[in-house]
Amino acid sequence: MTNGKYIYLQTFGCQMNVHDSEKMLSILATHDYRPTDDIHRADIILLNTCSVRAKPEHKVYSALGRLKKFKEKNHQLIIGVGGCVAQQEGERLLDRIGHLDLVFGTHNLHRLPDLIDDIQASRRPMCAVEFYDEVRSLDIFPAPSDGEKVKSYVTIMQGCDNFCSFCIVPYVRGREKSRPSENILGEINALSKRGVKEVTLLGQNVNSYGKDLSGGFTFPQLLAHINEIEGIWRMRFTTSHPKDISEELILAFGKLEKVCKHIHLPFQSGSDRVLERMGRGYTRKQYMEKAERLREVCPGIGITADVMVGFPGEDERDFHETLDLIQRVQFENLFSFKFSPRNGTRAARYPDQIDESTKSHRLWVLQKLQKQITLKRNQELEGRYEEILVEGMSKAAKEEMTGRTSSNKVVNFKGSTDLIGQLVKVKIEKGYTNSLRGKIV
Numbered sequence: 001m002t003n004g005k006y007i008y009l010q011t012f013g014c015q016m017n018v019h020d021s022e023k024m025l026s027i028l029a030t031h032d033y034r035p036t037d038d039i040h041r042a043d044i045i046l047l048n049t050c051s052v053r054a055k056p057e058h059k060v061y062s063a064l065g066r067l068k069k070f071k072e073k074n075h076q077l078i079i080g081v082g083g084c085v086a087q088q089e090g091e092r093l094l095d096r097i098g099h100l101d102l103v104f105g106t107h108n109l110h111r112l113p114d115l116i117d118d119i120q121a122s123r124r125p126m127c128a129v130e131f132y133d134e135v136r137s138l139d140i141f142p143a144p145s146d147g148e149k150v151k152s153y154v155t156i157m158q159g160c161d162n163f164c165s166f167c168i169v170p171y172v173r174g175r176e177k178s179r180p181s182e183n184i185l186g187e188i189n190a191l192s193k194r195g196v197k198e199v200t201l202l203g204q205n206v207n208s209y210g211k212d213l214s215g216g217f218t219f220p221q222l223l224a225h226i227n228e229i230e231g232i233w234r235m236r237f238t239t240s241h242p243k244d245i246s247e248e249l250i251l252a253f254g255k256l257e258k259v260c261k262h263i264h265l266p267f268q269s270g271s272d273r274v275l276e277r278m279g280r281g282y283t284r285k286q287y288m289e290k291a292e293r294l295r296e297v298c299p300g301i302g303i304t305a306d307v308m309v310g311f312p313g314e315d316e317r318d319f320h321e322t323l324d325l326i327q328r329v330q331f332e333n334l335f336s337f338k339f340s341p342r343n344g345t346r347a348a349r350y351p352d353q354i355d356e357s358t359k360s361h362r363l364w365v366l367q368k369l370q371k372q373i374t375l376k377r378n379q380e381l382e383g384r385y386e387e388i389l390v391e392g393m394s395k396a397a398k399e400e401m402t403g404r405t406s407s408n409k410v411v412n413f414k415g416s417t418d419l420i421g422q423l424v425k426v427k428i429e430k431g432y433t434n435s436l437r438g439k440i441v
C-alpha cells in the first residue's frame with residue numbers, strides 16, 4: 001500500500017457497528033491509512049452498514065448514489081461497503097452499483113487491508129462474504145483515541161442463534177460465536193491501563209455468551225472476573241434476551257458492585273399472540289416477572305427496551321397489551337420502531353401485513369406514552385444524590401460537563417474539564433425528558 005493515504009468512513013446502525021468501524025480504522029492504521037472527516041480528500045470511502053431495519057438500509061443506497069460523482073472525478077478512489085447490507089447482498093451489490101469496488105461481509109473485516117491491496121493491484125472489484133468458524137475481527141483492538149477516553153466498547157460475541165421471525169441478524173452476522181474469555185480480559189486490562197474506567201460488553205445476545213466455548217466461562221462468570229480488574233470502575237452490557245436472562249445473571253446485579261444499574265431488555269411486544277409469532281420464546285407474564293425480579297435484586301435499576309409496532313397481524317387488542325406492558329413496567333426509555341419486513345425472514349412472508357398509516361399512528365401513541373413515563377421517572381430523581389462518571393464537556397451548553405448515572409441517565413452540570421474520568425456526586429435539580437440537570441456536591 002502507498003503511505004499516508006486517507007480513509008473516510010461512514011457508519012450506519014448500532015453500537016456494534018460503531019465499534020466495528022473503530023476496528024476498521026485500527027486495522028487500516030497499521031497500513032498507513034489515516035481517517036479524515038473530509039470526504040473530498042479520501043483515497044478510500046467505506047460505508048459500514050446496517051440492515052436490521054429498512055431505514056438505515058435505504059440510507060446506505062442513497063449514500064452510495066451520492067458517491068458516484070466522487071468516483072467520476074477520481075478513478076483511483078476505492079469505494080467499499082461492509083457490514084450487514086454487504087453480507088446480505090454480496091455480489092448483487094457490485095452488480096447494482098457500478099462505481100463500487102469492494103463488498104466485505106461481517107466475518108471479513110480482518111481482511112480489509114489485503115482486499116484493498118488486491119483491488120489496487122488488479123483494479124477489479126472484490127467481494128468477500130464467506131462465514132468462518134472463527135470471527136477473527138473479534139480480536140482486533142481499536143487504536144487508542146486521542147486524549148483521554150473514559151469508556152470503551154468490548155465485543156464479547158457475534159451472531160445469534162435465535163432466529164426471531166422478523167430479524168435478519170442470524171443471516172447477516174452468522175451464528176453465535178463467543179470470544180475466548182482470556183482475550184476479553186486481556187483487552188479490558190489493556191484498556192484500564194490506558195485510563196478507561198467503564199466498559200460496555202457488546203454482543204447480539206450476551207446472555208448466551210460462552211455456550212459455544214468448551215470449558216469457558218458463562219456470562220455471569222465473565223462479569224465476575226471483569227469485576228476484579230483494577231482501574232475498571234463500571235461495566236455495562238448489551239443486548240440481553242429476556243428468555244436467556246438467568247437467575248444467576250439477575251443476582252450479579254446485586255452482587256457485583258461494578259455492574260451498572262441498567263439493563264437493556266428488548267420485549268418487542270406486550271401481546272402473547274404476537275410474541276409467539278415473533279418466536280421470542282417468552283410470554284408477557286414471564287417478561288414482567290423478570291423485570292420485577294431485577295428491581296427486587298437491584299432497587300433503582302433502569303430498564304430500557306426495544307419495542308415494535310405493526311408486526312404482521314397485530315390488532316388493536318395486541319397493541320393495547322403492548323401499551324399496558326409499558327405502563328406496568330415503567331421503562332426508563334424505549335427504542336420504538338415500526339415493523340419493516342426484512343427479505344429472507346419468516347415475518348416478511350406473513351400475509352397479514354399492517355398498513356403504514358396504522359403503524360405510524362401506533363408508533364405516535366406509544367412514543368407519546370413513553371415520553372410521559374420517561375419524564376416522570378426523571379423528575380422522581382429530583383432532590384436525590386447520584387454518582388456519575390464524568391465523560392466530557394456537554395454538547396448542550398458551554399462550561400458544562402456531562403456524565404452518566406449508573407442507571408445510564410445523562411446528567412449535565414457546571415464543572416471543569418479536570419473532572420473528566422472522575423466519579424463525582426451530584427444532586428439532581430431537574431429532570432427533563434432526555435437528561436437531568438445536577439449540581440456537584
Ligand code: SF4
Pocket residue numbers: 160161162163164167168169170204205241
Ligand atoms: S435475539 Fe435479537 S439478534 Fe437474535 S434473532 Fe432475535 S432479535 Fe435478532
